[in-house]
Amino acid sequence: MTSGLWELVLKGIWITVQLLVFSALLAGAVSFAVGIARTSRRWIVRFLAGFYTEVFRGTSALIMIFWVYFVLPLAFGWQLVPMWAGTLALGLTYGAYGAEIVRGALNAVDPAQREGGIALSFTPWQRMRLVLLPQAVPEMIPSFCNLLIELLKGTALVSIMGMGDLAFSGNLVRLALQQSAEIYSYVLLIYFVIAFLLTRLMRGLEKRLKAGIGRDPGTEAAARELKRAQTTGVGAASGGAA
């Protein structure tokens, strides 16, 4: 491969990383907003949040991307820049999965903690911020780590829409060189390295957060594995008691 082609791949990596960061931020915001809304006391808030998660978890991420690219401009006259269209589709879809993680972790906090907050006459927002979230967030990290890897794999989908990410640059190099084994091996390897770095990052984060509340990281891995399909981008069924 020539240096010009490598430059193309580097540009692809940059776009993939950008898309990953933006859509992870959006997905994170959506997860917490919708996940917390699902534990609300008002039934209408719970219902709307549940409806959102079921709709976005029910369809495929690729169909959402097609929808945002083709239907949104025609139906509503919103022509989005490709980067933001990709971010929107991925962030909303994976945010729906993340909402299940947040809801499961909030429900798993010992009810006595919430009652303690009520006894101290905390407002609901104070209870969430000072009592529930600090205990629930460390429990979410392993699931969010899996979800982040799924999101990384999901970013490859935008290449179908012609956005110049890593997978797309792989296709361009294949067309230029008329041979595919080499370039696709490199592309897969690069995705694997990014995924590996993300896993390391999340594991470090988990360790720090769990040290803050005096727990050991990495327990109950087997139990989590059976729930994985439900709590990450590769699953559909609703979480139940995650």
Added chain:
Amino acid sequence: MTWDWSAVGDFMPHFWDGLLVTLQALALGSLISFALGLVWALLMRTPTRWVRWPIGVVTEFIRNTPLLVQLFFLFYVLPEWNITFSALTTGVVAIGLHYSTYTMQVYRAGIEGVPPGQWEAATALSLPVRRTWTAVILPQAIRRVVPALGNYVISMLKDTPLLMAITVLDMLGEARLYSQQHFQFTEPLTVIGVAFILISYPASLLMRALERRLVR
């Protein structure tokens, strides 16, 4: 926003064709992933690390890289090595292989969930290894993991649209073809989006019910 019901009507014949292809890919992909995942899980329990280590690395690699690029790899690289499959076969193999690395983890969790007393009892009865697995361990392990496997079938369903990228005419492939020929994007894409929800939501309810019954 304009919604044209006649376009929906025109699209429906194509939709059924696409649905059939999607379901075919899903059924075959599930079979491959269930079988292969069990093979990986059992190989991961062999005593020698010369088997465990390569299998662990390869499956970790497949699980952490995008299915889309794996599809491209199989679709474009295999013909260079003079192995040619139809696009659908390639897609089924790719999906089955990709998801076998997930089902492997499920089987592993299921096998580890079998109480140690069961192993000890099998040893006490001096059952041969083969019989220990087929008559004692696997029946209990698989019972526990059926709902988790079912959830992976649902996620496989949502990954079948990727086959469109290697020219398979599944639901999304049909919708894209129709959209480009008639320049009507809204209706076909919305129809298949709704179809996915209509299939996967009841399926997920079914899995939840199954989970309540089988896993106690």
